[in-house]
Every structure is written in structure tokens, then in C-alpha cells.
Amino acid sequence: xxxxxxxxxxxxxxxxxxRKKGHAPWDGVRNYQARNFMRDxxxxxxxLFYHSSCQPPGVAGLARVTKxxxxxxxxxxxxxxxxxxxxTREKPLWFMVEVTYLETFPxxxxxxxxxxxxxxxxxxxxxxxxxxxxQPVGRKHFDRVVxxxxxxxxTSENRHVLDNRGKTG
DNA sequence: GCCAACGTTGGC
DNA sequence: GCCAACGTTGGC
Numbered sequence: 001x002x003x004x005x006x007x008x009x010x011x012x013x014x015x016x017x018x019r020k021k022g023h024a025p026w027d028g029v030r031n032y033q034a035r036n037f038m039r040d041x042x043x044x045x046x047x048l049f050y051h052s053s054c055q056p057p058g059v060a061g062l063a064r065v066t067k068x069x070x071x072x073x074x075x076x077x078x079x080x081x082x083x084x085x086x087x088t089r090e091k092p093l094w095f096m097v098e099v100t101y102l103e104t105f106p107x108x109x110x111x112x113x114x115x116x117x118x119x120x121x122x123x124x125x126x127x128x129x130x131x132x133x134x135q136p137v138g139r140k141h142f143d144r145v146v147x148x149x150x151x152x153x154x155t156s157e158n159r160h161v162l163d164n165r166g167k168t169g
Numbered sequence: 170g171c172c173a174a175c176g177t178t179g180g181c
Numbered sequence: 182g183c184c185a186a187c188g189t190t191g192g193c
Contacts, residue, residue, distance in 0.1 A: 007190090007191085009191090030189095031176075031189090031190095032176085032177095033176090052190080052191060052192085053190080053191055053192080055193095057191080057192070111192080128173090128174080129173075129174040129175060130174090130175095131174075131175065131176090131189080131190045131191065132190095133190080170193105171192105171193085172191105172192100172193095173190100173191100173192095173193105174189100174190085174191100175188100175189085175190080176187105176188080176189075176190100177186105177187085177188075177189095178185100178186085178187080178188095179184100179185100179186090179187105180183105180184095180185095180186105181182105181183090181184095
């Protein structure tokens, strides 16, 4: 099983949208590298759902790949924003996968936290100029982000537990 | 809104 | 195949 990170602008499609729908086509990707990574995805692969172009950006939760790559029909929709006349039904150019909602982290793992975490050094996400909307994540990095996201000690309601440690004793 | 860092396009 | 112009991403 491989692990990945996929970016979405929450104003367009957030993890909350995915939660409500249950599953969704990850369509509209128009970058060759990202497309190639999606082609490598297998059903069952796990995905960090990343919110981009928002304040703050960061990893919001987890999803699972539930359908392997198949032609992206939005490339054929002349009226849509993702239309690409080079993609035909006979020779599709763009592909997509289906992702299914797994969980929203109790703690939203911000990009700043990812950058500051020693275990996460070298993640593609934080490398300069890296803009890929679909990218592989090493298993150790993946597990670390999940651990941060699930650690309720870091949630805003519980932050004082850590902040106040030692102040009274 | 700015702009750095890429990626893509198309003339030559 | 080179590269200038243009488009996009996405943090800031």
C-alpha cells in the first residue's frame, strides 16, 4: 500500500464536502506529474487531505483511494473549466481516481507545524517551489502527520493542558 | 494582491 | 531543441 497527499482548496472542495458526500471523483487535475502519480494509485491507498490556498493551509484529514485511475470525463465537457480538446474518448489524456472519506483530524496539522517538525524534514510538501497537487508521501512521514492530527493534546481546546504543564507543580 | 517557482506553449 | 512569453500554483 502506498501513501499520498492531495491538495484541494477548501472553498472549492473541502474535507467537509467529502465527508458529506462519502466519496468523490478527484477530477480536474491538469498536470502531467500529478496525473502520473494518480495513475500509480491503487485502491486501498491512503491519502492525506490537504487544504491549500486558505488560512492556514494544512492537512485536514484522511481519505482512501477507492477507484483506481480511469479517464477524467471533465476533460470532454466543453462547457466546463477543465475541458481539454486534446483528450478524446478514444485516447484520454487526463485521468482521475475516486477517493472516500475516512476521518477529519481532531487537530488540523498546519503547514507551519509540518515545517517545524523534525520528523517531517524532507517532505516534498515543504520543499521550495513544490506545487504538485498530488504527491507521494513516505510511510514514516505519513504516519507522523497522522499521529499529529490524531493527538488530541494538540487540539485548540486542549492546548492549555500542554501550555500550563509545570506552571503549578 | 504580490510574486517566486514551476510548467506549458509555440515561434524559430 | 531552444527559449521567451505566458499561465498556474499557492504561500505570504
